[in-house]
Amino acid sequence: MEQTCKRYMYRWRLSYSHAPLSDICSFLSLVIFLLAAHLIAFHHASSFFAVDIMIKPDGVQRGLVGEIIKRFEQKGFKLVAMKLTAPGKEHMEKHYADLSSKGFFAGLITYMTSGPVVAMVWEGKGAVLEGRKMLGATMPSESAMGTIRGDFCIEVGRNICHGSDSVESAQKEIALWFPEGLTSWASCANPWVYE
Ligand code: IDP
Numbered sequence: 001m002e003q004t005c006k007r008y009m010y011r012w013r014l015s016y017s018h019a020p021l022s023d024i025c026s027f028l029s030l031v032i033f034l035l036a037a038h039l040i041a042f043h044h045a046s047s048f049f050a051v052d053i054m055i056k057p058d059g060v061q062r063g064l065v066g067e068i069i070k071r072f073e074q075k076g077f078k079l080v081a082m083k084l085t086a087p088g089k090e091h092m093e094k095h096y097a098d099l100s101s102k103g104f105f106a107g108l109i110t111y112m113t114s115g116p117v118v119a120m121v122w123e124g125k126g127a128v129l130e131g132r133k134m135l136g137a138t139m140p141s142e143s144a145m146g147t148i149r150g151d152f153c154i155e156v157g158r159n160i161c162h163g164s165d166s167v168e169s170a171q172k173e174i175a176l177w178f179p180e181g182l183t184s185w186a187s188c189a190n191p192w193v194y195e
């Protein structure tokens, strides 16, 4: 009897003393996982990436192609692909597939297929994040002055330009718009743009 009691006591102590340890271990692994995810996300956002930028039909019709290209060039980004194209409904529906459940989707596709667009890929440090900043907020009324949307448009349904919102969507969009691949070249401005 004494032996059995001792055995139970031992087991109880074992499970009691191990419970907090396993909690600490899972908490630590969670912290390490979050830290790693944060570092990867930061690395993605700040290292060299290409971003898909598109001048929408209103931007083309209003003669803003040169102005928008100028801003990306002046920022220091490198153009690695560009074309004027009108790829049609199916292509636009693929491009905006994540918005297909929205009430404005049909109108968005009509708008995006109402004329040619200029699709471009710009490469540089933090290109995705910086590109989005240069475009401004989705709603022109919320876009800061000095951004493309803040300076050149008024309504969300005529907001001039598109820019990938993450490295992953940039990669998807580049594959959709430029299946032929990008043009790799060395810019002589590189040492004057990067330390
Ligand atoms: P983004 O272009 O800033 O990434 P998204 O939310 O991805 O914004 O929407 C894609 C596009 O759909 C917008 O640029 C805009 O042309 C259009 N859009 C977004 N929200 C609305 C809306 O509420 N009404 C009409 N069109 C919209």
Ligand code: MG
Pocket (backbone or CB within 6 Å): 163, 165
């Ligand atoms: Mg978007």
